[in-house]
Amino acid sequence: NTCNGYLLATTISPEAPATDPARLYNFNRGTNAYSLQTDLRYKLQYNPSLHLEKKEAAAWHEVFTAFYAFTGRLLAAEEAQTASRPREADWSSVYDSWKEVLSAVYRGYSGNVFEAWTIPCLYVVGKYLRIFAIKADEQAAASQRESGLAFGELQEEDAFGAASKSEKLEDAARQINRIFALCLGDRSPLEDSRKWALYYTANLLFKTYFRLNSIPLSKNILRSLRASASDTPELSSFPRAHQVTFKYYSGVIAFLEEDYASAEELLTFAYESCERRATRNLELILMYLIPTKMLTAHRLPTRQLLQTSPTLDRLFSPLCTAIKRADLRAFNAALEAGEDEFVKRRIYLTLERGRDILLRNLFRKVFIAGDTEDVKVEGGGVGAMARRTRIPVREIAAALRMAGATEIDDGEGGVDTDEVECLVANAIYKNHMKGYIARDRGIVVLSKTGAFPGTGV
Amino acid sequence: MSGAAQPNAPTSKLQPSSDSSDSTKQPPATKPAAAQLDEDDEFEDFPVEDWSKEEEVGAQQQQQQGGNNTHLWEESWDDDDTSDDFSVQLKAELKKMEGGKKG
Numbered sequence: 261n262t263c264n265g266y267l268l269a270t271t272i273s274p275e276a277p278a279t280d281p282a283r284l285y286n287f288n289r290g291t292n293a294y295s296l297q298t299d300l301r302y303k304l305q306y307n308p309s310l311h312l313e314k315k316e317a318a319a320w321h322e323v324f325t326a327f328y329a330f331t332g333r334l335l336a337a338e339e340a341q342t343a344s345r346p347r348e349a350d351w352s353s354v355y356d357s358w359k360e361v362l363s364a365v366y367r368g369y370s371g372n373v374f375e376a377w378t379i380p381c382l383y384v385v386g387k388y389l390r391i392f393a394i395k396a397d398e399q400a401a402a403s404q405r406e407s408g409l410a411f412g413e414l415q416e417e418d419a420f421g422a423a424s425k426s427e428k429l430e431d432a433a434r435q436i437n438r439i440f441a442l443c444l445g446d447r448s449p450l451e452d453s454r455k456w457a458l459y460y461t462a463n464l465l466f467k468t469y470f471r472l473n474s475i476p477l478s479k480n481i482l483r484s485l486r487a488s489a490s491d492t493p494e495l496s497s498f499p500r501a502h503q504v505t506f507k508y509y510s511g512v513i514a515f516l517e518e519d520y521a522s523a524e525e526l527l528t529f530a531y532e533s534c535e536r537r538a539t540r541n542l543e544l545i546l547m548y549l550i551p552t553k554m555l556t557a558h559r560l561p562t563r564q565l566l567q568t569s570p571t572l573d574r575l576f577s578p579l580c581t582a583i584k585r586a587d588l589r590a591f592n593a594a595l596e597a598g599e600d601e602f603v604k605r606r607i608y609l610t611l612e613r614g615r616d617i618l619l620r621n622l623f624r625k626v627f628i629a630g631d632t633e634d635v636k637v638e639g640g641g642v643g644a645m646a647r648r649t650r651i652p653v654r655e656i657a658a659a660l661r662m663a664g665a666t667e668i669d670d671g672e673g674g675v676d677t678d679e680v681e682c683l684v685a686n687a688i689y690k691n692h693m694k695g696y697i698a699r700d701r702g703i704v705v706l707s708k709t710g711a712f713p714g715t716g717v
Numbered sequence: 718m719s720g721a722a723q724p725n726a727p728t729s730k731l732q733p734s735s736d737s738s739d740s741t742k743q744p745p746a747t748k749p750a751a752a753q754l755d756e757d758d759e760f761e762d763f764p765v766e767d768w769s770k771e772e773e774v775g776a777q778q779q780q781q782q783g784g785n786n787t788h789l790w791e792e793s794w795d796d797d798d799t800s801d802d803f804s805v806q807l808k809a810e811l812k813k814m815e816g817g818k819k820g
Contacts, residue, residue, distance in 0.1 A: 266766075387762075467759055500773075501763040508760055532775030535768045540761050542774065547758070559790040584795040585803065604757055621794045629808040631815065655811050662807060715794050 269380035272327050272361065274334060274388050288331040300324050319368040326360040333357045347403060351396040355428050358392050361385060362435060369442055369454060376448065379457040386436050386464045393428035394471070401425055426472055433468045433477075436461060440481070444488055455492050458485070459502040466509035478513055504530050508545055515548050516606060523552045543569045550576055551610040558617055558714065560584065575601060583614050586622035589664035591615060619683060620692035624712045626651060626659045647717075649706040653680055653697070656704065677702075 276283040291299045304310065304324070305317040312320065333354045340349035362385040368374040369382070424430065440461045446454040462481050469477045485492070495503055511526030527549040534542055546561070546569070553559050560580045566573045575598050582590035595602070595611065602608035633648040657675045660668050660683070668683070670676040684704055687693040694707035711717060770776050 463760075470758065499767040501766045504763075505760050512758065533773050535763060535765070535772050536774045536776075537772075538761070538763055541763070544758060544760060553790060554793070557790070558793045560793045562788055562791045565789045583793060585801065587803065617793050624794060625804055625807060626811070629804060629811055652814075655814055658810050658814060659807055662803070662810065715792070716796070 265377045265380040268378055269384045272323065272365070272381060273384055274330075274358070274392075284331045285335060288328065288335055291328070296325065296328055297321075315371075315373050319364075319371065319373045322364040323361065323368065326357070326364045330354070330357040330361050346399075347406070349399065351392060351399045352428065355389075355392040355396040355432075358385075358388060359431075359435065362389055362439075366439065366442065376446075376452045376454055376456065379454055382439055382443075382454070382457045383460050386439055386461060389432045389435055390429070390464060390468055393432035396428040397426050400427070429468060429472055433465065433472065433474075436464050436468065440465060440484075444484060450493060456498070458492065459495065459498050459506050463502065463505045463509065466506075466513075470509075470512075475513065475516060478509065482510065482513070500533060500535070504534050504541070507533075508541070511545075512548050515552060515610075520552050520556045523548065524556045527552060539569065543571060546572055547575075547605055548607065551607045554614055554617070555610060579611065579614065583618045583621065586618055586625055586663060588615075588618060588622070588660075591618055592664070616687070616690060616692065620687055620712065620715075622659055622663055623656065623684070623687060623693055624715060624717065626656055627706065627711060627717065630655075646708070649695070649708055649711065651704045651706065653677055653684070653702045653704060656680055656684060 270277065274284070300321050304312060304320050305314070310317075333350065334357075337349040337351055337354050340346065365374075365381055365385050374381070440458070443454040443457045443461060448454070462485065465481050466478050469475055495506065507526045507530040511523050511530060514520075514526060515523040527545055531542065531545045531549060534545065536542075546565070550561050550572070553561070560583065561572075561576060563577075566577050566580075578594035578597070579591065582588075582594055591614070595608075599608060602611055627647060630648050630651060632646060654675075654677075657668060657677065657680045660680060661675065665683075668675050668679040681697055681699065684693070684697055688695060688697075691713060694711055694713060695705050697704050
């Protein structure tokens with residue numbers, strides 16, 4: 261029956277379908293404030309083809325009454341917008357009037373009048389509440405700037421302690437949270453439960469909290485979902501769009517908490533289950549999955565993977581090439597070049613840790629470039645040739661210097677061996693290298709087997 | 718129980734009032750500008766709510782690789798290139814140091 265639910269939801273959609281672009285205009289112009297009530301009554305209650313119960317008709321009556329008022333505001337705002345009078349477009353009142361629609365719809369559910377198959381209506385009210393909130397906030401910010409209310413450092417907001425710059429979006433978050441709670445608390449049997457709107461609503465909240473920079477609030481949502489896991493359908497029974505979006509946000513939240521193991525699992529699922537033509541979303545998933553994989557599995561994206569997106573290619577290719585070649589100069593340059601974008605997406609610090617892998621690769625190169633030596637065999641004599649496992653610290657220092665590791669310079673043209681030993685010790689500690697430093701002899705003694713775990717030597 | 722056959726009946730049955738001043742121009746199409754709302758990490762709405770396993774990225778890979786995901790991720794070191802500039806220079810430098818040490 262969900263098919264009907266989506267169709268029903270289109271009746272209260274702020275976006276007219278492509279096949280009927282003038283629908284809202286016609287709806288609004290088709291009646292007026294005086295005859296609205298009567299018109300609605302005829303269409304809903306006295307309409308022989310609808311068979312609505314009295315309470316249901318009344319509830320829808322309220323919804324469409326609010327919707328009518330809303331279309332008036334929306335049309336006015338859009339008209340101002342298209343007539344190049346954007347400052348007159350009152351998105352704030354569009355938001356307020358849409359909120360009335362949301363409230364009417366909410367009441368239909370809280371009064372247990374609307375059945376569960378209609379929940380796509382909840383999707384519509386939630387989705388557009390966010391959109392209008394963002395527009396309203398943007399407009400408020402723009403008009404503040406334009407009316408010159410920012411006097412150098414002293415902002416209008418500071419002076420009067422007035423509303424924050426995301427007033428409407430914060431309000432939207434509260435409203436959508438009410439919807440979330442409404443769905444969570446539904447005790448009906450699953451075939452008829454509002455719980456089916458849970459993940460869609462949770463995803464709306466994630467998007468909102470992220471935009472508001474209040475990501476920790478997302479954890480409350482995750483907690484609530486986990487707490488009611490026993491009487492909520494499995495995530496896998498929800499539409500894939502809900503699943504993938506949820507896993508993406510859960511993955512990013514885990515990433516930001518440095519729970520990289522969970523992040524890898526969640527983001528991998530999101531990636532593999534994603535609709536293959538959703539290129540932007542795939543790009544977003546990989547934006548976090550790539551740094552994650554670098555840390556957890558020490559694996560880098562292939563050329564093939566990076567070429568699926570120009571943005572990913574630009575951001576990550578130079579970095580990955582530098583790591584593989586142990587080219588510290590190139591790594592630093594790549595990190596700096598992408599710094600602004602990395603920081604904005606909060607992946608800078610994680611990517612910086614790629615330096616550890618790079619250094620391991622560098623030490624590995626020193627090992628491979630080194631001389632082979634005879635291996636003593638039991639009972640005397642000489643056995644096979646193997647790479648020497650004792651490497652002078654000064655040779656490692658030389659390699660570091662060649663690669664552009666400025667941190668080992670002692671400021672006087674020489675090398676700070678303590679720094680070098682520190683880098684080596686770090687690599688050993690992180691299990692990138694197996695061995696120990698014989699400080700008195702100035703050499704690094706590597707394990708005869710598997711000196712560089714996971715890399716084949 | 719709600720035998721709602723055509724739920725979108727209310728909006729489609731209302732007739733536009735004959736407003737002569739408007740009859741000459743097109744009624745404006747409504748389109749809240751959702752397009753400008755891209756925040757850098759905000760997931761986009763999928764054009765469809767659900768899709769089959771065949772439409773997933775994972776399934777596509779399976780077909781191409783015969784079950785292997787190896788074309789996505791690779792090792793983080795580069796063994797193939799011991800002949801790259803850096804390795805060659807490094808070897809030379811180390812040889813020089815070894816020679817100096819022994820001398």
